[in-house]
Amino acid sequence: MLRHLFKLIWNKKGAHSLLIVEIWASFMVLFGVLSLIVYNVRNYLEPIGFSYAQVWNVGLTNNQDTVEVAAKLERAMQRIRSYPEVASASRMSSNTPFSANQMNNSVTYNKINVLADHYYSDQELSKTIDLPMYSGRWYKESDLVARFIPIVINGKMREKLFLDENPLGKVIKLDDKVSYKVIGTVDNFKAKGEFMSNDPAFFQMIGKDDSWNSNVLIKTKPGTDAEFEARLVKDIAVMLPGWGIEVSYLTETLANRHKLTFVPVAIFLIVSGFLLTNVALGLFGVLNLSISRRKNEIGLRRAMGATEAKITFQFLGEIWVLATLSMVVGLLFAVQFPIMKVFDIESSIYIIAILAAVAVIYLIVTLCAWFPSKQASRIHPAVALHEE
Incomplete structure (x- = not known):
């Protein structure tokens, strides 16, 4: 038939x-x-790996201001953290979660090369977005004087770069020039959205004199409304005259x-x-x-x-x-x-x-x-x- x-x-x-x-x-x-x-x-x-509910992204642009930029940013961070409506705040590079900005670098360990997303942040990032540690610890201010630059990597980078090895304490290189030491790992970090893949990524601590990474993630307390947003923008504008200030919500950016x-x-x-x-x-x-x-x-x-x-x-x-x-x-x-x-x-x-x-x-x-x-x-x- x-x-x-x-x-x-x-x-x-x-x-x-x-x-x-x-x-x-x-x-x-x-x-x-x-x-x-x-x-x-x-x-x-x-799983996306972190929490974005009630998290705001405050983008600060210095607009050619070159006078004590790092010190001004530090004072602005202290003011932001002093608000009762703010549960936590963290400085971060421009490639904040769900943004269109992207920054990646090629890192090497034992002749294994991996292209990974590169994030700069301060010691409060894991607290601000509820990013739990898988092993090790998050970096702290005293790590800035360490011999090697301390970093935290995500699970996908751990899997691709170290295979079955324990990554804690291992030294990796960026473009065979800069040496990093892994002090902690997180599991997932899908910064491009829930429908995007979990790409290799690592986090580096912002230095004291760093004036480039001027985005601020703010975790607000429940019940915080637009009235606080208006007051926040007004106060920062007084502290940083001539600077650009843009506030967005991670939930809207994700949408x-x-x-x-x-x-x-x-x-x-x-x-x-x-x-x-x-x-x-x-x-x-x-x-x-x-x-x-x-x-x-x-x-x-x-x-x-x-x-x-x-x-x-x-x-x-x-x-x-x-x-x-x-x-x-x-x-x-x-x-x-x-x-x-x-x-x-x-x-x-x-x-x-x-x-x-x-x-x-x-x-x-x-x-x-x-x-x-x-x-x-x-x-x-x-x-x-x-x-x-």
Whole structure:
């Protein structure tokens, strides 16, 4: 039976070529969008690693002010921490959580090189965003006089750079020039959002004379409202005349990141829906044309004892063979992604997307072919042979 179905499809390969191309294109687009969805869902299920609720980001810009910038920033930090509405405050580099800014560097340990996100902060960051320690400790002010620059790394960097070794106390190098010593590790730190991957990262303490890293993360107490924001901006403007001051909430910044994540998914879904609709219409057209042209064949089979179920299965089988031929070609392209680890994404994500795309294609072609197949199976043999 299967050999007969393949022979029928091959004899009509010219008529079915366009439909084969449409199914192939639908499979490839489905594979792409499902890969993106599986990637985002898997990332979302992984803990973000810190708390961002009630955390504000105060961006301070010196606007060409070069006089005692570091001292002014320190006084501003002392003033911010003195407010009763502030539970904790921490200075940080411009690549704050969920921001569009990014800073990374290549670090080396035992000839293993890893590109990691680089964050500057003071000793209050772990408290401000509730970033729990996995091992070791967070840095403190006395660490500034240490021989090596103290850093804290996240779990992904620990996994890629140190493999099975304990990273505490290990010295790593930045561009073979600057030496860092790992004094602590955290688990996850997904600073780019809940739908983003947990990339390697490390945290370095801001020096006393550092005047560049002027973002301030503020963890406010419950019930803090816009009235405090206005008072905070006014007081800092008095302390830092001529400076730029911008306040944002991490919850709102994260919502904007989510929108950027959903846009490509929505575009892929629209394109995929358009192609699948064309495939469905093509299937209806092909089957209806086959029924009208093959009534004598259907009538003869019914007269020889073929049941409705067998007629239905024949037409469904032809569509399944057609879909299989299309997806065999698609699989030749799709399997290259997990083999070559395209975009540095885990192979399992691509494999899940391939299996899901195959299942969706078979489901769609079956649903689209079911009604015409049932319609063909109900043709009475006497009527079909009488018309001939």
